Amino acid sequence: MAGKIVEAVPNISEGRNTTTIKQVADAVRSVEGVRLLDVNSDRDHNRTVYTLIGELARVEEASFRLFEQSLQLINMEEQSGAHPRIGAVDVMPFVPVQGVEMEECVAAAQRLGERLAEAFELPIYLYGEAAQLPERKNLAYIRKGQYEVLKTEINLPARRPDLGPTRMHQTAGASIIGARMPLIAFNVNLNTNRKGIADQIARAVRESSGGFKNVKAMGVYLEDRDLVQVSMNLENYLSTPIYRVFNCIKEEAKHYGVSVLESEIVGLLPQQALLDVANYYLRVAQFETRQVMENHLYE
């Protein structure tokens, strides 16, 4: 019933010039039905992250206009900042939110990349789920040496763009477009101040040390509350759902003789991630997203 809802998170290489930052925001807002949820600028990084949401086709169009405006206003020959980057629009993922498959976000990344390559002779790398080469799943790999090094290496076979010319855009460099799952920042507080326990539990649940796939975790001591926290990023709530990680932490905590005090969801997450939690604990056999009344409001 509802449309195909996606998020896009373009990162541009400008975090200081407020006029530029605003003009790029206006380009996004010029597409009806697209909501600009957040504009986060960092002066030291000289970088601004926009978060937009809406129906897939509209977000795609708003993203094109964001590129168009950024390419006019940002000159990489004069740009510097603490954050690694290869172009005026450094990176932009499409993120599935509701009623849309990852494959559709991958197709959107490909389509937008082709349009930009064609319109502006901009070299495009495809990353994340949209990557065409396995090593390009990883942003850092594509960004190696940044704008300055890529300028001289772009015609090497290993660094050839996936789309567009095999030379940098004169002022805008190159861009990375892709698709990824939403990140959910999820923290669980324990009723103990023993940091070692949070570290051990973080180790138990995170992928890098044998825990759940798609989970990053670390132990943190919260000084103001004198307790410890397992601080996490859940990078795929469909294959590694919140409740499974939470239940595992509850069990591990018991093993150390402590218990879960409370948890915390930081920032935004897709509705489905919480519907899955509710339906899991209530053991709901079948549930359709359109049973949520509000989901009929953006048909």
Next chain:
Amino acid sequence: MAGKIVEAVPNISEGRNTTTIKQVADAVRSVEGVRLLDVNSDRDHNRTVYTLIGELARVEEASFRLFEQSLQLINMEEQSGAHPRIGAVDVMPFVPVQGVEMEECVAAAQRLGERLAEAFELPIYLYGEAAQLPERKNLAYIRKGQYEVLKTEINLPARRPDLGPTRMHQTAGASIIGARMPLIAFNVNLNTNRKGIADQIARAVRESSGGFKNVKAMGVYLEDRDLVQVSMNLENYLSTPIYRVFNCIKEEAKHYGVSVLESEIVGLLPQQALLDVANYYLRVAQFETRQVMENHLYE
């Protein structure tokens, strides 16, 4: 961030004439931003229930147009059907869905009632949370004797309308407007076929026999699956949340040596009702509705 989202559920006294049913639906759809979620007609009852959702002011306007159209098309002097009714639009509640207080729905009921009384000299009774007399909280009390009896009793002190003239509208009779919480139809299946156990548990959780306020419940045997179900209506998910009733049923089931197999949510419910479940089981300390990405789509 999001608007004040309400549902309205007008019941009109026409369930047979498809032209009328469609014209009334078109009147609702003529207000931009209002979604008509469901149109449910019953020939025997000679009654149609419309379910609409949208921003409060728009739903109020769409409701006015529904009355206007129904009053033109339905003549109570010629109407008959199995369902009790007092007028062309028999009853219409406003239901808070998101970002809106019950008091605002009560005020909307009052406002719409005044506007209708003024525009069409239509007598209006206020019911549910909007009732001005305690006995009028109850629909059945207001509807006693239906259209035919009310016509002769409307000028008795006990039956005076809350708004409008103390005489029936010549063709449209009178209407009941009010506000109520959303109903959630929630069923819990047990892994037993002993109906007596479902009956006992229904008795334990429902208000009428000492259980939770705002809960109606009964035991049901599901023949095709050879198991029993506690079938419920939860009439206030804020003061009597789904998880509390569910946990109680789980405990009661244990007492009888059986367990909860699965549950089922029938039809629509507000997003908040499920967010509350997720946050309860995850022990989320603070959560704002606007952390759900999709909720920014209908700001």
